[in-house]
Amino acid sequence: MTYDLSLLGWTGSLAAELPADTLPARVSRVDRGAADVIAADGQHQVKYSARVRRASAEDPVALPCVGDWAALRLLDEGRYELDAILPRHTSFVRGGVSRTSRGGLSNDGQGQVLAANVDVVFVAEPSMHATDFADLARIERLVALAWESGGTPVVLITKSDLFENGLDELLADVRTAAPGVDVHAVSSLLGDGVELVRSYLEGSRTAVVLGPSGAGKSTLVNALAGGEVMETQLVRAGDGRGRHTTVHRELIPLPGGGLVIDTPGIRRVGLFGMTDGVDLVFSDIDDLAKACRFGDCGHDEEPGCAVLAAVESGELPERRLLSWRKLQREAAWMATRTDARLRKEQQNKWKIIHKEMRRSGRNRP
Incomplete structure (x- = not known):
């Protein structure tokens, strides 16, 4: 072929x-x-x-x-x-995760590329996870990484056929968590919204689908492909969580044009190399901050803070401010880890060079 x-x-x-x-x-x-x-x-x-x-x-x-x-x-x-x-025009990178000596997980200051040369990042979040609604904090995190990748984020609230009441309110909450980002409800089983999703993949555009297990990522890929190209499983009974059917990332060319990358469910995704991603996700907070009394306001306890005033008045959800603080701290911490790793690698390189120089000097006649 x-x-x-x-x-x-x-x-x-x-x-x-x-x-x-x-x-x-x-x-x-x-x-x-x-x-x-x-x-x-x-x-x-x-x-x-x-x-x-x-x-x-x-x-x-x-x-x-x-x-x-x-x-x-x-x-x-x-x-x-x-x-x-070849040089990547976009890359979706998450903070690297390594095992600690005690068996736990830790950010190692390195990155892991999940997908490259992607034009669109579909953030798939199920409309209902057991008794919980969409995880807005996870959406904010993935959208921040999507903006940072250079691709265009699009949030898909999947399995909309399972959501009986309040779907419009849920979509409104998600739009608040991802300002400026397209948000759509999708039911892959019924076909609702699938053609709208396909419209983002005209020509040779490439998309990656990211989200937790049970979000219906593979079912969506199959709907876009018009047949079963990825194996799917039902969510587990009792907790509503999905099984990890997809165990590898795979690029699927679609019959009608475009390509899509299916991914395993993401349990943990750390920030990496953040420059503008977090700011874009929290553009509403940045807009409010322009009215703060102090230019370097940290939106914590400072007098004249317009962001805190917006929280108190109900204009800004407190959850959103807490999420902003968490991602800002993580991005700053990850930057220091990355800088420390790069310094350590540079020091090791110079040690090797100096060792070789000394050895060459001893061997010189």
Whole structure:
């Protein structure tokens, strides 16, 4: 089977970045040390070159990920090797998570790319999780990361057919949590809203679907594809939570045009490299802050704080201010962790250089 790469998002600007004597391919799935790719002459499973492995060891963000455009080199034995990753125009990166010595989880100051070269980030939140409504704090977090990725966030309130009363009020609450972002109710089983979602994927645009287990991400992908391309399961009885059906990220070309990346349910997603993402999610607080008495107001206990006044009057939900504080603290803490890691890596590099210099000096006749 052959592919028209332009339908997968291949452009002239990407062609200008392609190394000599290589072929372009888009990464559709990754495994340890290998990737499934789609090239003009078909699909291939390729291993990483030594150069790619070295770059990934130094920085996990350099690891090939789903959605990447890769340069394939034909080896003498007749197989392809993934020789380079072309520059990403967008990348959805979450803070890296590592195991502590006590078995817990900790941010390690490194990032993990969940998807690359994505135009649209669908944040899927089920309209009903057991007896709880949509998790607004999770929506705020994912939308912040979506803005930071360079893609356009769109919030999808899924399983709307299960929500009996108050859907309009729920959508209004979500719009408050994600100002300036399109918010839609979707029922993949009934087909409600599916065509609206598809309209974001015209041509060769790529979307990634993110959200918790049980949000109906794979069901939505199947509805967009017009058939079962991803396995699905019912939520567990009793707690309403979903099972982790999707265990890997996968790029799916859609019959009507466009591509979508399905992802496993996200249990934990940390902020990484935040510049404007949090500010965009909380643009309402930024607007209120312009009326604060002090330019550096922290919206805590300062006199003349317009944000605190808005909370007291009911104009701004207190939950939203608490969420803003939490994400601001996390973004600042993650920045210090990243800076500390980079300093440590630089120190280690200089130690190796100095060690080699001393060794060369001892061996000099």
